[in-house]
Amino acid sequence: MTGQSGHQPEFDADGAAASAPEPDLKRGIEVIKSTAKKLTTQPGVYRMLDYSGNALYVGKAKALSKRVISYTRTNALSNRLMRMVSETVSMEIITTRTEVEALLLESNLIKTLKPRFNILLRDDKSFPYIMLTKDHDWPQLTKHRGPRKRKGEYFGPFASASAVNRTVTELTRAFMLRTCSDSIFSARSRPCLQHQIKRCSAPCVGKVTGRQYDEQVQMAARFLSGDSKKVQEEFARHMHEAAEQLEFEDAAVWRNRIRALTSIQAHQDINLPSELNADVIALKQDSGKTCVQVFFMRNGSNYGNKSYFPRHEIDDTPGHIMAAFIGQFYDDKPCPPEILVSTLPEQAELIAQALSSKADRKTQISIPSRGHRRKLMQMAERNAGEALSRELAQSSSQKKMLALVQELFDLDDLPKRIEVYDNSHIQGSHAVGGMIVAGEDGFTKAAYRKFNIIRDEHMPDFGGDDFAMMRQVLQRRFQRAMREDPERKSGVWPDLVLLDGGKGQLSAARQVMEDLGVLDVPMVAISKGPDRNAGREEFHQHGKDSFSLPLNTPVLHFLQRLRDEAHRFAIGAHRARRQKSATANPLDQIPGIGAKRKKALLSHFGSARSIARADIPDLMQVDGISKAVAETIYGWFHNAPNS
Numbered sequence: 266m267t268g269q270s271g272h273q274p275e276f277d278a279d280g281a282a283a284s285a286p287e288p289d290l291k292r293g294i295e296v297i298k299s300t301a302k303k304l305t306t307q308p309g310v311y312r313m314l315d316y317s318g319n320a321l322y323v324g325k326a327k328a329l330s331k332r333v334i335s336y337t338r339t340n341a342l343s344n345r346l347m348r349m350v351s352e353t354v355s356m357e358i359i360t361t362r363t364e365v366e367a368l369l370l371e372s373n374l375i376k377t378l379k380p381r382f383n384i385l386l387r388d389d390k391s392f393p394y395i396m397l398t399k400d401h402d403w404p405q406l407t408k409h410r411g412p413r414k415r416k417g418e419y420f421g422p423f424a425s426a427s428a429v430n431r432t433v434t435e436l437t438r439a440f441m442l443r444t445c446s447d448s449i450f451s452a453r454s455r456p457c458l459q460h461q462i463k464r465c466s467a468p469c470v471g472k473v474t475g476r477q478y479d480e481q482v483q484m485a486a487r488f489l490s491g492d493s494k495k496v497q498e499e500f501a502r503h504m505h506e507a508a509e510q511l512e513f514e515d516a517a518v519w520r521n522r523i524r525a526l527t528s529i530q531a532h533q534d535i536n537l538p539s540e541l542n543a544d545v546i547a548l549k550q551d552s553g554k555t556c557v558q559v560f561f562m563r564n565g566s567n568y569g570n571k572s573y574f575p576r577h578e579i580d581d582t583p584g585h586i587m588a589a590f591i592g593q594f595y596d597d598k599p600c601p602p603e604i605l606v607s608t609l610p611e612q613a614e615l616i617a618q619a620l621s622s623k624a625d626r627k628t629q630i631s632i633p634s635r636g637h638r639r640k641l642m643q644m645a646e647r648n649a650g651e652a653l654s655r656e657l658a659q660s661s662s663q664k665k666m667l668a669l670v671q672e673l674f675d676l677d678d679l680p681k682r683i684e685v686y687d688n689s690h691i692q693g694s695h696a697v698g699g700m701i702v703a704g705e706d707g708f709t710k711a712a713y714r715k716f717n718i719i720r721d722e723h724m725p726d727f728g729g730d731d732f733a734m735m736r737q738v739l740q741r742r743f744q745r746a747m748r749e750d751p752e753r754k755s756g757v758w759p760d761l762v763l764l765d766g767g768k769g770q771l772s773a774a775r776q777v778m779e780d781l782g783v784l785d786v787p788m789v790a791i792s793k794g795p796d797r798n799a800g801r802e803e804f805h806q807h808g809k810d811s812f813s814l815p816l817n818t819p820v821l822h823f824l825q826r827l828r829d830e831a832h833r834f835a836i837g838a839h840r841a842r843r844q845k846s847a848t849a850n851p852l853d854q855i856p857g858i859g860a861k862r863k864k865a866l867l868s869h870f871g872s873a874r875s876i877a878r879a880d881i882p883d884l885m886q887v888d889g890i891s892k893a894v895a896e897t898i899y900g901w902f903h904n905a906p907n908s
Contacts, residue, residue: 286316286354288348288351288352289351290339290347290350290351292351292354293350293351293352293353293354294336294337294339294350296353296354296355296356297333297334297336297337297350297353297356298334298337300333300356300358301330301333301334301337304329304330304333304358305329305330305360306328306329306330306331307328307329307360307361308325308326308327308328308329308360308361308362308363308364308366308367309325309326309329309358309359309360309361309367310323310324310325310326310358310359310361310367310370310371310374311323311324311325311326311329311332311333311356311357311358311359312356312357312358312374312378312380313349313350313353313356313380313382314353314354314355314356314357315352315353315354315754316354316752317750317751317752317754318355319378319380319754319755320374320378320379320380321349321352321353321380321381321382322349322380322381322382322383323371323374323375323378323380323383324371325364325367325368325370325371326367327364327367329358329360333356333358336350343578343580345382345578345580346382348382349382364615365615365618365619365622368592368612368615368616368619369596369619369622369623371592372592372593372595372596373596375589375592375593376593376596376597381754381755381756382578383589384575384576384577384578384581384585384586384589384590385575385576385577385593386573386575386589386590386593386594387573387574387575387576387711391410391411391597391598392410392421392422392423392424392561392598393408393409393410393421393422393423393425393426393429394408394409394410394419394420394421394422394423394429395407395408395409395419395420395421395423395429395432395433395436395489396408396409396415396417396418396419396420397417397418397420397442397482397485397486397489398415398416398417399416399417399418400415400416400417401447401450402475403443403450403468403469403475403478404417404442404478404482405442405443405444405445405446405447405450406433406436406437406440406442406443406444406485407433407444408426408429408430408433410426418486420489420490420563421561421563421568422561422568422598423561423568423569424561424568424569424570424571425569425571428568428569434464435525435526436485436488436489436525437459437464437465438463438464438521438522438525439485439488439500439522439523439525439526440481440482440484440485440488440522441463441464441465441466441473441481442465442466442478442481442482442485443459443465443466443468443469444459444465445457445459445469450468450469451469453469453470454470455470456469456470456472457469460472463518463521466478466481484496484499488526489564490564491540491563491564491565491566493526493565493566496526497523497526497527500519500522500523500526501519501523503519504516504519504520504523507519540564540565541562541564541565541603541637542562542563542564542601542602542603543562543601543602543603543604543605543638543641544559544560544561544562544600544601544603544604544605545559545560545562545605545641545642545644545645546558546559546560546587546590546591546604546605546606546607546645547606547607547642547645547646547648547649548583548586548587548590548606548607548608548649549646549649549650549653550583550653551653551654551657552657553579554574554653554656554657554660555574555575555577555583555586555653556572556573556574556649556650556652556653556656557572557573557574557575557586557587557590557649558570558571558572558573558645558646558648558649558652559571559573559594559645560641560644560645560648562601562641563601570645570648572648572649572652572656573590573594574653574656574706575589575590577589582611583608584608584609584610584611585611587606587608587609587610587611588610588611588612588613588616590610591604591606591610591616591620591630592616592619595620595623599624600620600623600624600628601628602626602627602628602629603628603629603631604620604628604629604630604631605631605632605633605638605641605642606630606631606632607632607642607645607646607649608632609630609632610630613630616630617629617630659707660705660706663704663705663706663707664679664705666819666820666823667679667680667681667683667704667705669819669820669823670683670761670820670823670824673804673814673820674761674787674789674804674806676760676761676787678760679760680704680759680760680761681704681705681756681760682702682703682704682709682756682757682758682759682760682761683702683703683704683759683760683761683762683763683827684700684701684702684759684761684762684763685700685701685702685703685762685763685764685765685827685828685830685831686698686699686700686735686738686739686762686763686764686765686831687699687764687765687828687831687832687834687835688718688731688734688735688738688765688835689832689835689836689838689839690718690734690839691839691843694843695839695842695843696717696718696734696839697715697716697717697718697835697838697839697842698715698716698718698734698735698737698738698835699713699714699715699716699831699832699834699835699838700713700714700715700716700738700742700831701713701827701830701831701834702759703827703830708830712757713834714742715834715835715838716737716738716741716742717842718734718737718738719737731766731769731770732769732770732772732773733773735764735766735770735773735774736773736774736776736777739774739777739778740777740780740781743777743778743781743783744781746758747781747783758786759786760786760787761786761787761788761789762774762786762787762788762789763788763789763790763791763824763827763828763831764788764789764790764791765790765791765828765831765832766790766791766792767790767792767803767805768790768792768805768811770790771788771789771790771805771806771807774788774790775788775807787806788806788807789804789805789806790804790805790806791803791804791805791824791828792805801813802814802821802824802825802828804824851873851877851902852866852867852873852876854901855897855898855901856897857894857897858894858898861889862887862889862890862894865887865888865889865890866884866887866890866898869886869887870887876898876902877902879899880899881895881896881899882895884898884899
């Protein structure tokens with residue numbers, strides 16, 4: 266791959282970025298023409314950039330020169346594309362060997378850069394799997410999420426963590442495999458509670474032979490791979506044999522294990538042929554919004570479904586949306602051999618080639634027309650329609666609440682992004698500031714931020730000074746916003762800031778904003794009111810009298826929900842920081858002490874407290890600890906700052 270770029274942002278005499286020019290269609294066309302002259306008919310990916318260097322649009326082309334020059338023909342462009350061209354001040358080009366490579370790169374860049382004029386898949390998290398490990402003599406059954414770095418068999422994906430947890434619990438009842446970590450397994454000297462309640466065969470203490478345990482592992486793998494019917498038949502045979510030999514306790518154990526398998530299958534919702542491995546993707550549109558519903562079918566089992574609401578323009582076609590969705594959805598996920606769709610994506614054959622090259626096997630994309638595949642699609646389409654109806658109803662309700670907030674606080678425009686701030690600490694220790702974000706689509710959890718509040722020269726010892734904490738949080742938040750998005754074009758600037766606190770917090774916040782020169786962001790503080798009773802909150806705005814709202818007012822409940830969410834998030838971040846601090850080792854902070862030296866020190870002295878009491882000659886007795894390192898350790902515990 267090769268790359269090239271065009272115009273770069275200009276800077277003024279002081280080194281600061283010059284102010285962005287107004288959108289200009291003529292200028293944008295000239296930039297595109299200038300770039301197109303340097304291009305060949307190679308395949309590749311192009312990026313249109315605004316004055317700050319942010320990506321406006323990412324596209325791929327079979328022939329770059331032909332595709333890029335097409336943006337200069339204004340009579341063939343939609344209003345959206347004309348806006349994009351008018352904001353374009355530079356372009357970046359990456360050539361690839363094939364169009365398939367260009368398609369894969371385009372999907373990756375769209376997910377990474379999130380350009381404003383592309384269709385964007387939101388809330389795209391990794392899915393959980395069930396894993397049977399293969400790097401231990403006694404394999405572990407566990408839930409897994411993230412990269413597949415550990416050696417093992419992976420079964421999934423599942424649509425939710427709760428579905429995986431439920432399935433793992435039932436699998437332990439059926440196959441009695443261990444779920445404990447390797448470190449806990451190696452430290453056991455007697456069976457744990459899992460063995461007592463008949464969910465583990467206790468291989469840690471030799472209650473089962475290696476051969477017997479391996480047989481159970483293989484049966485679990487067969488069951489998860491789609492051979493569930495034969496596994497149940499084998500369990501039933503063992504139960505009948507035990508009953509015929511009058512071993513009723515053993516028969517009852519096998520009966521309970523059969524019930525566990527039945528319980529897993531009861532959550533699959535639909536009976537399918539065991540060879541079916543497919544994702545079923547249905548698309549529904551209404552009122553300018555789109556819902557994409559994905560069902561995961563593996564080895565004849567339904568592993569759940571998830572709804573997505575991609576961001577797009579009103580004139581984007583279903584085929585275009587489906588193509589963008591599939592490209593971004595499978596960018597970091599393994600795809601099944603078969604993808605069933607309700608709407609064929611644009612360039613479906615090319616997308617199938619790209620997915621096949623990633624998976625090293627053939628992947629098919631098709632619209633099912635009959636049989637069980639068609640029934641699956643009808644179910645997915647029905648679910649997509651119902652999810653879209655719920656989303657539209659929620660969005661309508663959310664917009665009504667935002668309109669009430671606009672009226673309540675006398676805002677110029679509807680607040681599309683509300684940021685709510687709260688701090689959490691215990692007498693100043695482990696202080697954390699939390700920021701949550703809400704808008705037209707409800708809470709935007711991907712935009713939540715936590716701020717580990719630190720003591721600096723301005724706040725050497727603020728103890729429980731909430732005002733100082735609030736000043737630091739807002740200063741860090743808006744200094745970064747001014748640095749990364751001075752023109753406020755990326756949608757990361759709030760239309761309204763809510764503070765959990767009273768007039769003091771509001772005054773501290775206004776001081777920060779005045780120092781930064783940010784005077785046009787409305788700010789409101791919410792205090793608990795008399796006796797800190799819910800429903801008697803007071804609202805404070807600069808230059809206005811404080812006021813309360815009548816009980817059971819819808820907008821009051823909405824603002825309470827925002828405030829409570831910020832409180833929940835801040836407390837959670839504080840507890841996590843406190844827990845991390847409680848389990849931290851003081852040796853981790855000493856410069857030059859890595860894992861090997863730390864292990865040697867602890868093996869020699871037994872504890873960090875003993876290391877802290879040791880003098881330099883004693884420290885030098887440890888392998889790998891030179892005189893210089895010993896002096897560093899001794900100085901850290903006896904002369905270190907803030908000790």
